[in-house]
Amino acid sequence: MKTVRSRREEILDTALDIISSSGIQRLTVKNLARALKVTEPALYRHFTSKRDLLYSLIVMYGDFFSGIAEKTPASGTTAIDRVGGLYRELFREFTKRPALSMVLFTEELFRFDRQLSREVLSIIEMIHDTIEGILRNGARRGEVRQDVPSRQMSWMVMGTMRLVVTKWRISGYTLNLSREGRKAFSFVKKVLAK
Amino acid sequence: MKTVRSRREEILDTALDIISSSGIQRLTVKNLARALKVTEPALYRHFTSKRDLLYSLIVMYGDFFSGIAEKTPASGTTAIDRVGGLYRELFREFTKRPALSMVLFTEELFRFDRQLSREVLSIIEMIHDTIEGILRNGARRGEVRQDVPSRQMSWMVMGTMRLVVTKWRISGYTLNLSREGRKAFSFVKKVLAK
Amino acid sequence: MKTVRSRREEILDTALDIISSSGIQRLTVKNLARALKVTEPALYRHFTSKRDLLYSLIVMYGDFFSGIAEKTPASGTTAIDRVGGLYRELFREFTKRPALSMVLFTEELFRFDRQLSREVLSIIEMIHDTIEGILRNGARRGEVRQDVPSRQMSWMVMGTMRLVVTKWRISGYTLNLSREGRKAFSFVKKVLAK
Amino acid sequence: MKTVRSRREEILDTALDIISSSGIQRLTVKNLARALKVTEPALYRHFTSKRDLLYSLIVMYGDFFSGIAEKTPASGTTAIDRVGGLYRELFREFTKRPALSMVLFTEELFRFDRQLSREVLSIIEMIHDTIEGILRNGARRGEVRQDVPSRQMSWMVMGTMRLVVTKWRISGYTLNLSREGRKAFSFVKKVLAK
DNA sequence: TATGAATGAGGATTCATTCAT
DNA sequence: AATGAATGAATCCTCATTCAT
Numbered sequence: 001m002k003t004v005r006s007r008r009e010e011i012l013d014t015a016l017d018i019i020s021s022s023g024i025q026r027l028t029v030k031n032l033a034r035a036l037k038v039t040e041p042a043l044y045r046h047f048t049s050k051r052d053l054l055y056s057l058i059v060m061y062g063d064f065f066s067g068i069a070e071k072t073p074a075s076g077t078t079a080i081d082r083v084g085g086l087y088r089e090l091f092r093e094f095t096k097r098p099a100l101s102m103v104l105f106t107e108e109l110f111r112f113d114r115q116l117s118r119e120v121l122s123i124i125e126m127i128h129d130t131i132e133g134i135l136r137n138g139a140r141r142g143e144v145r146q147d148v149p150s151r152q153m154s155w156m157v158m159g160t161m162r163l164v165v166t167k168w169r170i171s172g173y174t175l176n177l178s179r180e181g182r183k184a185f186s187f188v189k190k191v192l193a194k
Numbered sequence: 195m196k197t198v199r200s201r202r203e204e205i206l207d208t209a210l211d212i213i214s215s216s217g218i219q220r221l222t223v224k225n226l227a228r229a230l231k232v233t234e235p236a237l238y239r240h241f242t243s244k245r246d247l248l249y250s251l252i253v254m255y256g257d258f259f260s261g262i263a264e265k266t267p268a269s270g271t272t273a274i275d276r277v278g279g280l281y282r283e284l285f286r287e288f289t290k291r292p293a294l295s296m297v298l299f300t301e302e303l304f305r306f307d308r309q310l311s312r313e314v315l316s317i318i319e320m321i322h323d324t325i326e327g328i329l330r331n332g333a334r335r336g337e338v339r340q341d342v343p344s345r346q347m348s349w350m351v352m353g354t355m356r357l358v359v360t361k362w363r364i365s366g367y368t369l370n371l372s373r374e375g376r377k378a379f380s381f382v383k384k385v386l387a388k
Numbered sequence: 389m390k391t392v393r394s395r396r397e398e399i400l401d402t403a404l405d406i407i408s409s410s411g412i413q414r415l416t417v418k419n420l421a422r423a424l425k426v427t428e429p430a431l432y433r434h435f436t437s438k439r440d441l442l443y444s445l446i447v448m449y450g451d452f453f454s455g456i457a458e459k460t461p462a463s464g465t466t467a468i469d470r471v472g473g474l475y476r477e478l479f480r481e482f483t484k485r486p487a488l489s490m491v492l493f494t495e496e497l498f499r500f501d502r503q504l505s506r507e508v509l510s511i512i513e514m515i516h517d518t519i520e521g522i523l524r525n526g527a528r529r530g531e532v533r534q535d536v537p538s539r540q541m542s543w544m545v546m547g548t549m550r551l552v553v554t555k556w557r558i559s560g561y562t563l564n565l566s567r568e569g570r571k572a573f574s575f576v577k578k579v580l581a582k
Numbered sequence: 583m584k585t586v587r588s589r590r591e592e593i594l595d596t597a598l599d600i601i602s603s604s605g606i607q608r609l610t611v612k613n614l615a616r617a618l619k620v621t622e623p624a625l626y627r628h629f630t631s632k633r634d635l636l637y638s639l640i641v642m643y644g645d646f647f648s649g650i651a652e653k654t655p656a657s658g659t660t661a662i663d664r665v666g667g668l669y670r671e672l673f674r675e676f677t678k679r680p681a682l683s684m685v686l687f688t689e690e691l692f693r694f695d696r697q698l699s700r701e702v703l704s705i706i707e708m709i710h711d712t713i714e715g716i717l718r719n720g721a722r723r724g725e726v727r728q729d730v731p732s733r734q735m736s737w738m739v740m741g742t743m744r745l746v747v748t749k750w751r752i753s754g755y756t757l758n759l760s761r762e763g764r765k766a767f768s769f770v771k772k773v774l775a776k
Numbered sequence: 777t778a779t780g781a782a783t784g785a786g787g788a789t790t791c792a793t794t795c796a797t
Numbered sequence: 798a799a800t801g802a803a804t805g806a807a808t809c810c811t812c813a814t815t816c817a818t
Contacts, residue, residue, distance in 0.1 A: 147384050224788090235804065432811080533772075548737060610790080
């Protein structure tokens with residue numbers, strides 16, 4: 001049982017690597033098989049189609065973000081600290097596995113396929129919902145400014161994340177992502193503050 | 195007047211439409227030719243290669259944004275008003291020609307080609323430079339908050355633009371973009387303000 | 389025995405047939421696939437590109453000639469007999485597989501591709517080196533005239549081979565190549581003799 | 583009248599240059615037009631088709647060789663001297679206009695087209711007939727060896743020419759063709775001599 | 777679980793040629 | 798005498814997928 005699951009995950013991981021290093025256009029069944037050192041038909045043992053694989057990838061993205069969101073302490077901290085925790089956790093995971101940073105850019109990734117892109121948008125929405133929820137709570141408790149809608153601010157939070165990650169990717173992953181993230185958050189903090 | 199629009203421009207416009215409606219993966223020579231109701235080889239009279247076409251497209255994006263940037267009044271207004279003017283002009287143009295809104299998402303568009311993506315990044319940089327320049331001036335004159343770097347704020351400005359445009363596109367271009375833009379800017383204003 | 393002949397070899401053989409019957413310009417992926425009764429993509433399982441196929445073909449030519457050269461007795465005969473042996477062996481093989489006679493005309497075949505033509509020239513050189521070596525030895529031992537450089541004579545030997553093969557091909561392979569070869573060699577003999 | 587003829591010749595000359603520098607596969611209507619700095623349809627004013635152009639080219643080759651053959655003194659010299667004269671004249675012309683040296687390699691050039699290759703072979707035959715005729719006369723007069731058929735010897739003469747020209751072309755036309763030709767002929771002489 | 781061989785559809789591009797101007 | 802725009806057929810090659818083994 002374990003073996004089956006790990007093989008699937010291995011394939012998904014490799015697919016992720018290809019996407020993040022060469023773009024989704026380079027994620028072909030051939031390239032994926034080559035990277036995994038198996039033949040192409042072998043992949044069809046694990047996924048019924050390429051769409052199935054992409055779909056699984058999207059689900060994986062979602063699970064990954066959910067996992068991160070759950071890790072950040074739900075209470076006992078201010079909303080701003082929770083956003084800070086989100087930054088910290090995400091950037092720590094991205095540093096471990098840079099390919100995962102694609103999760104922040106998914107909406108452009110799968111635009112070509114109606115069904116897949118719907119799936120992807122729901123993940124984006126989920127991420128925004130999470131951030132928005134934190135901020136809304138913070139606003140209610142007076143920790144966060146109230147003159148800008150939480151949804152709007154969640155986009156600023158995400159936008160800043162993307163800025164940091166984009167810089168990091170352009171640098172060829174040589175920048176210290178966590179440090180850059182901290183620096184960026186110190187400004188986000190000021191913008192969110194009352 | 196319409197006749198002045200050269201065959202090249204007509205092709206580029208059609209390419210733009212395809213990209214924005216179906217994604218760049220659907221921009222094939224075949225699809226483009228079909229949309230223009232000519233055969234594929236006909237396109238090669240006007241562009242030496244598909245890359246040449248894409249490159250021209252990127253240059254067009256850059257020119258478009260430069261044009262917009264130049265239109266916004268350079269003086270006699272506050273920095274925040276100038277940013278507002280940028281919003282207004284861009285959204286007005288996007289409404290006229292929705293495909294142009296792709297300009298805000300170019301960095302994800304051409305990630306698959308090293309040389310093209312370099313070209314694209316320089317446009318993104320140009321846009322950010324423009325916004326950052328406005329904000330920096332504003333900060334110096336005390337119109338804009340000084341505790342957050344101008345570059346950081348330019349990302350918030352751009353991020354918000356993207357948010358608005360994304361919503362608009364998801365709506366199938368049925369939303370009133372200009373109104374949504376005004377609403378969004380009213381919040382950006384507050385965040386940028388001292 | 390026939391089964392041992394791999395798919396690759398089968399493809400190369402067919403390519404060879406096309407070249408020798410219709411010229412290298414007719415050796416298109418489409419024609420080759422048609423001749424093999426498969427679709428074009430099927431060929432790409434066996435060769436990464438048409439160039440790869442052509443390259444393999446050239447290597448095959450070289451191996452073929454090396455094989456022939458090794459068959460001719462290295463000692464116990466005069467230089468002139470060895471050249472005669474070369475004639476005999478080559479013409480016998482050509483009769484079995486007319487397409488192979490292209491080996492004598494390779495330098496004109498691949499002139500369009502720098503890298504391939506370099507490869508081809510090295511085969512031509514190898515053939516000449518072989519013949520020249522035989523003649524040089526013969527000249528040293530006094531079996532062959534010494535007033536004309538061996539290299540020069542090797543061109544006469546090759547030139548005569550080409551003459552015979554050209555006649556044979558023009559005849560649509562109806563001439564008896566071995567007999568024509570023997571006749572031609574009887575004159576070459578006189579020219580080479582002291 | 584002169585203008586029309588010279589335009590045609592100019593085109594043929596340029597075609598010749600392309601063939602000899604890049605191979606016949608590079609002689610496309612597009613390339614030819616580009617080299618002449620006109621558009622493609624312009625060429626169709628002068629030749630009804632590409633075949634027509636190639637045919638004219640072949641005729642030109644033939645005329646060129648006929649011209650050379652007529653220049654060599656018909657009498658008052660030995661057969662061997664006449665062959666030497668042929669060498670001298672041909673190599674002098676080739677030096678002036680390297681592309682013309684293709685005339686020696688025409689049989690491989692147009693193999694892909696039955697009708698054209700027939701035309702070409704008749705030129706080759708004509709060249710051989712010329713040389714053979716000289717040698718036959720020489721043999722009758724006892725200036726040339728009689729134990730080898732004249733046709734056979736004409737191939738040696740031609741083969742040696744090709745050897746020299748091939749070396750010269752490989753050298754990028756930097757070798758002194760006339761000198762190399764003289765050297766080669768000094769050996770041919772010995773082989774032909776009684 | 778995997779492979780070798782194949783496929784139909786489509787990718788960008790080049791070919792010689794035509795036609796209205 | 799020449800051009801701008803176009804075309805049908807072909808070029809090599811890649812795509813996701815299937816199937817017998």
